Amino acid sequence: MNAPLPRGVCPPLDAPGGPRVAPRPSAPRLLVSVRDTAEALQAAAGGAAIIDAKEPATGALGAVPEAVLRQLVTALRAAGHGQPVSATIGDGPWDDVAALEARVRATAACGVQWVKVGAGPGDARSLVALGRLQARLRAEQDAAESAGQPRPLLAWRGLVPVLLADAGLDSCRLNAALRSGFPALMLDTADKRGGSLLARRPAAELQAFVQAVQATGAWAGLAGSLRLDELPALRRFGADLLGFRGAVCDSDRAGRLAPERLTALRAALGPA
Numbered sequence: 001m002n003a004p005l006p007r008g009v010c011p012p013l014d015a016p017g018g019p020r021v022a023p024r025p026s027a028p029r030l031l032v033s034v035r036d037t038a039e040a041l042q043a044a045a046g047g048a049a050i051i052d053a054k055e056p057a058t059g060a061l062g063a064v065p066e067a068v069l070r071q072l073v074t075a076l077r078a079a080g081h082g083q084p085v086s087a088t089i090g091d092g093p094w095d096d097v098a099a100l101e102a103r104v105r106a107t108a109a110c111g112v113q114w115v116k117v118g119a120g121p122g123d124a125r126s127l128v129a130l131g132r133l134q135a136r137l138r139a140e141q142d143a144a145e146s147a148g149q150p151r152p153l154l155a156w157r158g159l160v161p162v163l164l165a166d167a168g169l170d171s172c173r174l175n176a177a178l179r180s181g182f183p184a185l186m187l188d189t190a191d192k193r194g195g196s197l198l199a200r201r202p203a204a205e206l207q208a209f210v211q212a213v214q215a216t217g218a219w220a221g222l223a224g225s226l227r228l229d230e231l232p233a234l235r236r237f238g239a240d241l242l243g244f245r246g247a248v249c250d251s252d253r254a255g256r257l258a259p260e261r262l263t264a265l266r267a268a269l270g271p272a
């Protein structure tokens, strides 16, 4: 188990304190979670900037079966959709680094650009291990490329920690995640019955997260039962990514993707 880092060295993230950064593009990129090929094609055609493979029936970070993931990536490319694909590896905790690595490798080998890994409270040490894993996998990719060999993890570009913030985000976890050169960090919720991230966390905490992540050059993403009517408030944080599932489904997030809802969201976000 990961022992929590000592208390006292991690002040609460309750106020914007990090360095100010240049404002990002006014329209955040839209990440849409999909469970199969049909939904992936709908999301791509509907203007999602990132296609996020996730099986909502098996948890907040439920993994899509590998065969489905491979098929989904192939179908997107065959249809001419170039959007990056992210995929989750399933709900943690991922205390066993060997098991984590095996899941990451298997997921990356399906042809995705990003592999998302959830980190709950007390997972600061796991985030350090995740950073080391990313460095090792990137070195493998680079070495193969320099030797003129096929990259072992195909199109994989990096790991994206998803910091589960139902009960808040402490700066220990955030600091651990900021040190490793992840391409993006996301805040999300594990319990989807508890309302949206925006309603559950103070605006100052979300703002502090976005600023701290962007100050490292990474993309900052927000997700967690976000709603269309929250877009005006969400835009004010200047996040690079906004992630949606429930709001673009016909019932709850375990239902089917509803293209008309995605169209409305895309239109409300403004030009991609």
Ligand SMILES: O=C[C@H](O)COP(=O)(O)O
Pocket: 031, 033, 052, 054, 188, 192, 223, 224, 225, 226, 243, 244, 245, 246, 247, 253
């Ligand atoms: O990564 C984004 C999530 O899948 C968002 O799902 P949700 O909107 O149902 O919380």
